[in-house]
Amino acid sequence: MTGPKRILTVFGTRPEAIKLFPLVHALAADKRFISRVCVSGQHRGMLDQVLAIADIVPDHDLDLMQPDQSLDDLTARLLTGIGKVLDEEQPDWVVVQGDTATAMAGALAAYYRKIPVAHVEAGLRSGNIYHPWPEEVNRKVIGNIAALHCAPTETAQYALLAENVDPATIHVTGNTVIDALHWITARIGQEPALASGLAPLEERFAGKRIIGVTTHRRENFGEGMQAIASAIRRLAARPEVAVIFPVHLNPHVREVMEAELAGVEDVAMIEPLDYPHFARLIDISTLMLSDSGGVQEEAPALGKPVLVMRETTKRPEGVAAGTAMLVGTDADRIVAEAHRLLDDQQAYLAMARAHNPFGDGKSAARICDLLVNSL
Numbered sequence: 001m002t003g004p005k006r007i008l009t010v011f012g013t014r015p016e017a018i019k020l021f022p023l024v025h026a027l028a029a030d031k032r033f034i035s036r037v038c039v040s041g042q043h044r045g046m047l048d049q050v051l052a053i054a055d056i057v058p059d060h061d062l063d064l065m066q067p068d069q070s071l072d073d074l075t076a077r078l079l080t081g082i083g084k085v086l087d088e089e090q091p092d093w094v095v096v097q098g099d100t101a102t103a104m105a106g107a108l109a110a111y112y113r114k115i116p117v118a119h120v121e122a123g124l125r126s127g128n129i130y131h132p133w134p135e136e137v138n139r140k141v142i143g144n145i146a147a148l149h150c151a152p153t154e155t156a157q158y159a160l161l162a163e164n165v166d167p168a169t170i171h172v173t174g175n176t177v178i179d180a181l182h183w184i185t186a187r188i189g190q191e192p193a194l195a196s197g198l199a200p201l202e203e204r205f206a207g208k209r210i211i212g213v214t215t216h217r218r219e220n221f222g223e224g225m226q227a228i229a230s231a232i233r234r235l236a237a238r239p240e241v242a243v244i245f246p247v248h249l250n251p252h253v254r255e256v257m258e259a260e261l262a263g264v265e266d267v268a269m270i271e272p273l274d275y276p277h278f279a280r281l282i283d284i285s286t287l288m289l290s291d292s293g294g295v296q297e298e299a300p301a302l303g304k305p306v307l308v309m310r311e312t313t314k315r316p317e318g319v320a321a322g323t324a325m326l327v328g329t330d331a332d333r334i335v336a337e338a339h340r341l342l343d344d345q346q347a348y349l350a351m352a353r354a355h356n357p358f359g360d361g362k363s364a365a366r367i368c369d370l371l372v373n374s375l
């Protein structure tokens, strides 16, 4: 009989925190594990919003974020910072999620010490190393290192098999984002005040159809962001439409949006919302306009159409299920597809059906079992 396994979960950005808090909760409650958490602080404010709501106090906080950080500098600091924590903690497993710089550096630092890596949300591939950039390559690097691949869907499983990953190391677990959504929905149910902060905007826009917007992808900086801003302005010009847009803290997003949209009637640019309020935003929106990975998974689960402002998607399930549509970053295309959904009730209803191609909310429990049985 061996003792509990030491698991070090490493993350640093908002989406990783959202998708890993269900696993951190599950590990902490399970006697088979000693759970430790290292946050890189790649994001500061947006990470801390999630840590607060999920009630997670990291054992290590590298606090690495710098304003307008470059990828190479960030990656170098992540690698050395996480490496030191691994030397101190000597875990049995390092768990990383997704495709951020923190996840990639965490996996690499573990590999340099021959510590096995479990990859949550493994196997997403667009087939284009510049869309999304640099996440497609981050995923592939982690995929080469991981000893356990927790694929959210069968599509992701097949992508890994096609890369000759050992089938015994790939498991379809579902996506932990659905666990997170269930948890937050239950929390809001217990304590509605957690999501009541949008009430003034709901009052201001009463009777209007809300479009919820998020955007932040590096490959959309510059021209793409300008086009997205212009599409938002055109959509908000419809008298029955209002836009609620929590603006990402990345300065490349903020500067463009401030310049293009400040003062535009019926566009509310607001600070990033914490997770309960963002769930509420999806709930009150007629449709979502987003280049986010997580939103592409959450909107289908909540039955809200999402127009995906990317050239490719690593999440074809949402598109196949009919709730997500790829529209790229051409302003005319974004506006045309949004108009179609606003004007054509049949087209809208065809998209606005709840689907759960990404999971059943029990992914964290499955991953715990795999962490016990896979070494």
Ligand code: UD1
Binding pocket: 013, 014, 015, 042, 043, 044, 045, 046, 047, 065, 066, 067, 068, 069, 074, 099, 100, 101, 102, 134, 135, 216, 217, 218, 249, 250, 251
């Ligand atoms: C990163 C991830 C991307 C993920 C996104 C989620 C990489 C390579 N990219 O985007 O996969 O989809 O996060 O949002 O890891 N900032 C703050 N406060 C915050 C967060 C960001 O001020 O809480 C500002 C800082 O100036 C920071 C900048 O935004 O330097 C960019 O942050 P960064 O994590 O480098 O963002 P991305 O690489 O664009």
Ligand code: UDP
Binding pocket: 014, 015, 018, 214, 216, 246, 247, 271, 272, 273, 274, 275, 278, 279, 291, 292, 293, 294, 295, 298
């Ligand atoms: N999100 C949030 N507040 C916001 C915008 C998004 O809590 O103001 C959540 C959203 O529900 C999703 C995640 O953040 O779970 C997506 O993060 P992001 O778009 O930053 O990154 P991506 O998913 O594209 O990697």
